[in-house]
Amino acid sequence: MTMPMPDDHPLGPPADERSWVRVATELAAGFAATTDEADRTARLPVENLRALHAGGLDQATLPRELGGQSLSYRTVGAVLRVLAAADPSTACLWLMHIGAAEGLVRHGTPELARYYADELIAGRRFANALSEPSGGNQFLSPQQVAEPVDGGYRLTGAKRFVSGCEIADHFLVNALVDGQPTLFGLEPDHTVTFEPQDTLGLRATRSHLVGLNGTVLRSDRRCPPSPVPKPNHIAAGLAWLSLGIADTALDTLVRYARGRTLPSTGRPLADEQHLQFDVADAVLRLEAAALVAHNSAWLADRDSPHFLPSALRAKPTANRVARDIAQLCLQVGGGSGFVATSPIQRIFRDAQTGWLMAHSVEFCLNHIGTEVVRAPGEQP
Incomplete structure (x- = not known):
């Protein structure tokens, strides 16, 4: 339909990564068959997400030193375009999944990075939970304050439009700590609740409001501040x-x-x-x-x-x-x-x-x- 980008185009995926676009293309053909039904029922396409993991795409996004292939942003973009053409909800869920994992791996201590990389490789699910109900576009500048408690910081508040929250094993969350925006990894417990928000589009992402009701953000899951902003x-x-x-x-x-x-x-x-x-x-x-x-x-x-x-x-x-x-x-x-x-x-x-x-x-x-x-x- 549109002019295809030549394989050797400098802005396209590197030659040694093009096989990953083919993997996504083969999987996407199957995803497209269930897209409309998943949208109608607002059902998470869990099978699609498992297929992406089994195909190696999750792990490939990790740095090589942590068991991945340091997949380029150009290749990830091409994969996302293929997935979104077949099933936009699956593509959005996968992006938020690898984006949250990337944030925890990149911003964590070496020990945390290893832990979260291993969790991603093992098939654990990640969700991005940064946006606050009153925060608008300022999702990197939280307004909700986490108060010090034994072993960490206690947070009462909410994060909105958290895609795939119901199946997430780990959340990337932020809060104000000593007046500074701070990232944490959070493993949900009984203090974390989900309030359905039936969205107009991308319904199969089941992007809910996540309530944090005195939730403890553990000190050993705190990510140190990044000295320089990095692409994500x-x-x-x-x-x-x-x-x-x-x-x-x-x-x-x-x-x-x-x-x-x-x-x-x-x-x-x-x-x-x-x-x-x-x-x-x-x-x-x-x-x-x-x-x-x-x-x-x-x-x-x-x-x-x-x-x-x-x-x-x-x-x-x-x-x-x-x-x-x-x-x-x-x-x-x-x-x-x-x-x-x-x-x-x-x-x-x-x-x-x-x-x-x-x-x-x-x-x-x-x-x-x-x-x-x-x-x-x-x-x-």
Whole structure:
């Protein structure tokens, strides 16, 4: 549909990692068969997550010194796009899973890093629990205070939109400790509760509100502060979720356009020039968004200081094109695409989620616009 990236393109997955994209592609073919049913019932695609682990993708994301293959951000992005095209909820769950594990491995002491790496290799589940109900986009700047107690810090509060929380063995959480944002690994106990939040899109992620009711954050699970911000899978991966959704929206749009016949002409809707123009515009925008995401992943692989500004551009660019192509897909599907049994309505709902996930499009636009407009050296 869009122009494929040549295997030897410098922004694509490294040659020695392309087999992982093939693994994801083979698995995704099976995932797609259950996507709509899992969405309808809001059922966690546990079988898909187990298949990804059994295929070696979880472990491959770990550093080599901890038993992994130090899979590049470029490859992780390509894998996420393939998964999201087949089942966006599975892709989102996997991203949050490896992102939380990465955070605990990267920010932990050597002993903690080894422990969490072994847990990931063993098939334990991880969940990312950073966003607070009143925190908005400031998920790295918690407002909830953890008070000192024997053996750690006690936290009463909540984290929202925690994907896969019900099957998580470990959470990556944060809280204010002595006035400073601090990361912890948390193994849920009876003080951790789940309040369902039936989301509009990505329903199979079962992204619930997690209540922390006097939960003790153990001192030996505390992650020391990172001296320098580092790229991470979640920041680098969110754009790829939207790219995969956009791919499926475009494919579905074309299939409907070829199959729908206009009563006035007796010819397929695909023959209409105005639609051909709209589709051409969608293809061009999708290819442009993909290149921005590829560039961002390439910068992450080089641990470049330009990664974060690039990620703040890649995400809204992909979010917008996914939402717009899904809207066009709904228009092409017409009334038949608006009924609950149609995959179009699910694609349309899933396409909205990337826009809202932190950092939201509005947050990214504000950050980019402020940097461009403000005079050099001018303080906010």
